Amino acid sequence: GAVVSQHPSWVICKSGTSVKIECRSLDFQATTMFWYRQFPKQSLMLMATSNEGSKATYEQGVEKDKFLINHASLTLSTLTVTSAHPEDSSFYICSARAELGETQYFGPGTRLLVL
Amino acid sequence: AQSVTQLDSHVSVSEGTPVLLRCNYSSSYSPSLFWYVQHPNKGLQLLLKYTSAATLVKGINGFEAEFKKSETSFHLTKPSAHMSDAAEYFCVVSRTDSWGKLQFGAGTQVVVTP
Numbered sequence: 324g325a326v327v328s329q330h331p332s333w334v335i336c337k338s339g340t341s342v343k344i345e346c347r348s349l350d351f352q353a354t355t356m357f358w359y360r361q362f363p364k365q366s367l368m369l370m371a372t373s374n375e376g377s378k379a380t381y382e383q384g385v386e387k388d389k390f391l392i393n394h395a396s397l398t399l400s401t402l403t404v405t406s407a408h409p410e411d412s413s414f415y416i417c418s419a420r421a422e423l424g425e426t427q428y429f430g431p432g433t434r435l436l437v438l
Numbered sequence: 439a440q441s442v443t444q445l446d447s448h449v450s451v452s453e454g455t456p457v458l459l460r461c462n463y464s465s466s467y468s469p470s471l472f473w474y475v476q477h478p479n480k481g482l483q484l485l486l487k488y489t490s491a492a493t494l495v496k497g498i499n500g501f502e503a504e505f506k507k508s509e510t511s512f513h514l515t516k517p518s519a520h521m522s523d524a525a526e527y528f529c530v531v532s533r534t535d536s537w538g539k540l541q542f543g544a545g546t547q548v549v550v551t552p
Contacts, residue, residue: 327481355538366528366542367482416481420538427540429474431481 326350327419329430336407337438344402344433346417352397353419357427358390361414373400407437440465442531444543451519452551459514459546461529470532471512472540473503477525485527488512499523524550 326349336342346356355374359367371387373379373394381387389411391403400419404411414434418427445460463469470489474482486497493505503514512529529543 329481357539366544368542369539372539414479418482426472426484426487428484429482432479434479 325428327428327430329417329433333434335436338408339406341403341405342407344415346400346430348398348419351421355420356394356400357418358402359416409437412437440531440533440541442529442541442543444529444546446546448547450549453521454518457516457519459527461512462510463531465531472530473514474528475525519550521550524548
């Protein structure tokens with residue numbers, strides 16, 4: 324149980340285009356989902372927290388207009404990188420949690436390369 | 439505030455020998471602590487978690503960790519390393535400034551040699 328999927332697993336796009344990444348909890352309802360980014364050989368940095376049906380809250384320094392997050396249902400959250408630039412190239416990982424205080428379960432990640 | 443420090447960025451062990459990954463934390467409250475493993479180009483898998491119950495926590499794949507409040511440590515051990523244990527390991531503490539969020543350590547890369 325507690326499986327989280329992400330789609331796509333990797334994506335290459337041109338600079339200036341937008342990219343959408345999906346995060347799904349497959350066998351549980353996730354009231355909260357988290358989005359992280361990870362640069363090569365570095366740790367995970369939390370970008371934002373999304374609760375189903377409400378606006379996402381962003382960590383300090385993360386541009387909310389650039390990284391659009393939608394958590395429309397209890398099993399799906401999306402991250403859209405708008406007007407992507409090469410510096411947005413990274414490994415994006417989502418996690419999902421059923422209830423406050425419960426364990427976060429992580430997706431397999433999406434590798435984004437912006438040319 | 440809270441922080442987590444992984445004392446070794448790289449650990450190399452021989453197959454069949456013990457593994458020790460060191461982690462120290464600081465937290466203004468009684469923390470929840472986790473160890474996650476990440477295989478190359480994969481997401482994170484929870485190995486074990488401590489949430490103020492037993493101080494010796496047993497996880498998956500033969501790993502265990504001991505919470506030592508006096509030393510503010512939460513070291514991860516395994517008696518006998520397997521080749522499949524080669525991965526990145528993260529020590530993680532629950533954040534006190536925002537309930538439910540996690541603070542990750544920098545990670546320890548484990549290499550297992552035959």
